[in-house]
Amino acid sequence: MSTATGAPFGPLGVMRSWLRLRSGPRRRGFGSPIAWVIFLIGAIYFLVPLWATFLHSIKTRPDPLLAYRQVFADPKFLGGLGYSFVVGVLTIVISLLIIVPTAYWVRLKVPRLRPVVEFVTLMPFVVPPVVLAFGLIRIYGGGSPITLASTDFGLNVLLVGAYVILSFPYMYRAVDTGLAAIDVRTLTEAAQSLGSGWTRILWRVIFPNLRTALLSGAFLTLAIVIGEYTIAQILARNEAFGPYLSLLGRNQPYQPASVSLISFALTWLAMGAIAFLGRGSRSRVQVAGAR
C-alpha cells in the first residue's frame, strides 16, 4: 500500500512534482492583504493581554522576579498543575476509547443512528458544567446507593467522569470530521481482505488516519480540563489548578500574573510537544510521498 501511495519515481512521482511546481507559487506566495490584516488583528488581540500579564508579573521591586520565585517555592503550584495534567490525560484516553469506535461504527454500519449519537454527544451543552456538577453532587452524595462523593478517590473518579462527558462534543465533532475526510468503507474493506480483525482495523488503520482529527480533539480536551474551574471547585478538588489559581488571584497582587503566564507557557509546551509528535509522523508520510 505504501509503495502505491508513496511512489517516489515513475509517472506518479513526476506528476506529483509537476503539480507541486505548478501550484507552488500561487499557494505559497505572500498572501492576500486582507488575510494579513485579519491575521494581524487576531494576533494583536491575542498577544496584548499576554504582554500586559507579563509586565504585571515583573512589577515587583526591587526584585522583578520575586513573584516567580514565590510561586516555584509553593508546592501547591506544581501539585495543582500535575494533578490537572494527569486528570486531563486520563480524560483524553478514556474519551478516545469511547468516541472513536463509536463514531467509526456509526459511520460504517448504522448511519441511521448518527443523529442519535450526535444528540447524545451534544448533551454536555444541554447540561452545562455547573448544572452537571450540581447533579453529580446530589446523586453521588450522602444517602444515595452509590456514595462516591464522600472519599477523595470517589471525587477524583467523578471529576474524570465529568470531564470525559464534557469532552464528548469536541471529541466527537473532531473525529467525525476526520472520518468524513477519509474513505472509511474502502479502508475497512481493504484491511478486512488482508485479514484484519476489528481491533486491528481500528488500531492500525482508523486511528493513524485520524491522527490530525484526534490531535485537535485532544488539544481541546486538555485545554478544557486544565483550565477548568467550575466542576473542580464544586467537587472540592481544591488541589486542581483552576481553584488554586482562583484563590491566588483573590489574595495576591503579582503572583497570579506569573502563574497565569507559567501555565500558559507550560500548556504551550505540552501542545507544542503533541503537535510536534503528530507533525513528525505526518511529515514522514509527506516526505515519502514527495521524494
Next chain:
Amino acid sequence: MFLPVAFLVLGSLRNSEGALTLQNYSDLSTGVIPTAFANSIEISVVTAVGGGLFGLLLAWSVILGGLPRFLRTALMTFSGVASNFAGVPLALAFIFTLGNVGFVTVLLQDFGFDIRDTGFRLTSKLGVELVYMYFQFPLMVLIIAPALEGLRREWREAAENMGATPAQYWRHVALPILTPSILGTMILLFGNSFGAQATAFQLTGGTMNIVTLVISSQIRGDVLHNPGLGYALAMGMVAIMGASIGLYSVLQRRAERWLRG
C-alpha cells in the same frame, strides 16, 4: 449523564417540604432571574456570532489566504493553547490589560484618553463579551479548520473554469458546503459561552447577574433561600440549551439535505 438530569427534574418539582409543586417554575420569573437569563443569552449570542465570524476569517486567512505556512502552524497551536487560556487565568490576564491599572488602560491614559470615560468596564456586559471572545475565536479556528482544509482545490478550479469569480465561488460553492460546519460550530460557541462560569466569576467577583453565577452561588450558599428554585434554575438552563441544540440539528439537517440535493 441522564441520572443527574432526572434528579434535577424531580428536585425542581418539589418545594422545601418535599411536596410536589410547580411553584419553583413560576418563581423563575421573580427577582434577578429573568435578567440573569437575558444577560446570559445576550452575551452568548454576541460572542458566538462575533467570535464565529472572526474565527472563520482567521482560519480562512491562514489556510486559504496564502499566508506563509508557519503562520498557520503557529495559529493552530496557539488556538489550542488560547482556548485553554479560558477561565481564571484569562480573566486575570484581562484585568491586567484593561482593568483599572491595566496595561492598555494606562497606556491610553498616557495619550490623554481615559477608557473609562467611554463607560467601558471590564465587569460590564461588553467587557465580559470582549474577554469571552478570547476563547471563542480559537475554538472556532480549531473546529472549522478541518472543514476549510476539506475544500478541494478541484472545486475551485472547476468553478474558475466555468468563469466564476472568487466571490461567486464563495457564494455558490464554498459557503454552502461550509454552512453546516459554521452553524454547528457557532452553536458550540453559544453553549461554550452560555455555560461559562469561571471567567465571569473571577472577572466580576461573582457579582455579575448571569445564570451560571446565580446557580453556583446557590450551590454554595442557598442564596435564593429555596433549594427547589435552584433546581428550577438549572432546568431553565437545560431547556434553553436544549432548544438551541434542537435548532442546531434542524438547521444542520436542512443544510445537509440542501447540500446533497
